[in-house]
Amino acid sequence: MIRLAFAAAALLGLAACTPPAPKQVAELPGWAEDRLSEALPPFLAGCRPPALPAALCAEAAAIPPGDDAAARAFFERRFTLRPAGEGLMTGYYEPEIRGSDTPSAEYPVPLHTRPADLVEVDLGRFAPDLKGRRTAGLVRDGRLDPYPERAAIEADAGRPALLWLADPVDRFFLQIQGSGRIILPDGGIRRVGFDGQNGRPYVPIGRVLVQENEIPRDKVSMQSIRAWLEAAGPERARAVMEQNPSYVFFRPVAARPDQGPTGAQGVPLTPLRSIAVDRTEIPLGSPVWIVTHHPLTGAPLRRLVLAQDTGGAIRGPARADLFWGWGEQAAHAAGPMQEKAELFVLRLRD
Template structure:
């Protein structure tokens, strides 16, 4: 039964993420990037290495819910098997990962104990080492918003589907790893050319092409929806639709949080999710120009059938709250388990500290680095609050498929 439309979730929590990823975002001036945009993406990967470890060296390993991690891992398996070995991922790990997936699918009624044993049997943990002692963890979520199928009343902000002339320069799973140049272009009779920027699109560059799939009532909500990459929309007729990322205009993501701070428009020590939202909504014209600093613009598709059960990650499988992790695919193959140790991240767990086996199932334009991760916190207001205050140091232990058979060592 359709009930009243829920109150819009304030997704200004995403602003916190915009601020914390500032170190990885390019500084831009109004309407144009301040750094040259190469039409061909250039992948820059600072040096990092993987050092073999033991499960006993993973802080809190034996206390984790390995069955929950196994269920998230299995979400990826059918997709990985369908994709085949290919050439994706560093060191061609996908073929070995597919073999582990096949073994996981044969498990009968796994328990927390047997799931733990499975990971210990089939994988070897590797500590991620680079020039810094820790990496950085942020969070993301699926906002819940109000919307309309047609422009009416307060619903005047269009959400666009993927244009037919948009072409990929790189695979979607590699868009963050190769985001130094244009990742998408517009196909023309003469070849290809850059797609319109956010500013150009919002000033009518796509108007009249029939690309609008629904309308929101707040341009700030629409902007943060682009940052999150998915959303659940409560429609005026009482129905609910789920929309998901389906391409972008190709430009690198730029943090408006950093723009505000670096241009003395907002004090760094006052930056918060609530304050960012208030600042943007206080002056719509000012907010528009600031949001145009991020030339990147996202296109969406409406999910149908089983796909609509939850937001989909870059791997094309439903994300699992608290277990799905967005990573940099320049370093890590999608589908790999990654044990995350972040003792200072205490707001996301009941027992204090975040020590959890997660699965690399997504990417993000701001997620760049060997030990850079984005935790999926779920849907709705509470998830948004958790995501918005997540900016914590952490360490990764990547689980690489082990030679099989393997003699299992005690993990402690």
């Protein structure tokens, strides 16, 4: 939930104290303090033609590990600055959830695989002004119809399942995050990743609960929403979750346990160095400088990150979602993150 904007009078009063907007990469606020060598591995993971020149990728690969000065000089020399504006920065993570290979009384909730009748459409192939926009549906009588909403999908007991979970709330939040680690009864781990969405719009249930006066606007977080769902009971919780018609399907993924899930760019996400963006506003693979605050400590959070993922709720030129990693510690920081942020896109010099 976007925090209340500053009053216009306060903005006018601060105008005289506002520092000039940076025009060069080296002028970015906090630029000199970031460990820029840490941004090189995720940058190199997605650095490949035709998106970026091979010579540029080779130059970045030649920088010695841990050499912040060389990394700083590389980005200053090779990139120019495009301010993206001010917006909202939220956080996401890779959850760890109890599950099983087989259904049982303890694990009754199916984690659905991608259905064979789901058709995804890249709208930009049909209209240039829709570049980057996608939808999905199913074909009936030679026409593409909307795919069923969440409630209808969950009511269809015949749909194939990849795994079985203990709690429908776990499944709901796993769909929001888009990937996860399923902990089996024997201690084994199954990684699952995004494999399609039903094309329906994403409706944040935090907004629904605010409108219904269930949670105060300034108390909305992943943790507060989850607590409400668990306290509400199965029927009320399901009714609220069904107000989000969007539904995500999953596939098994082979990934090292020390790596994050694979994002929309096709590379593993790096904690605190990968963000999800609106790909119609910021091209995937772009280095992006973020100026925001830590959601728990309030300390300035200014660092170079890579646009390596997308999300159903990420829309707009300065809207981003910061990847925090996996497990409870990452969830603790990602859940409450609702911070005002300023974004600067680093563009390759001509």
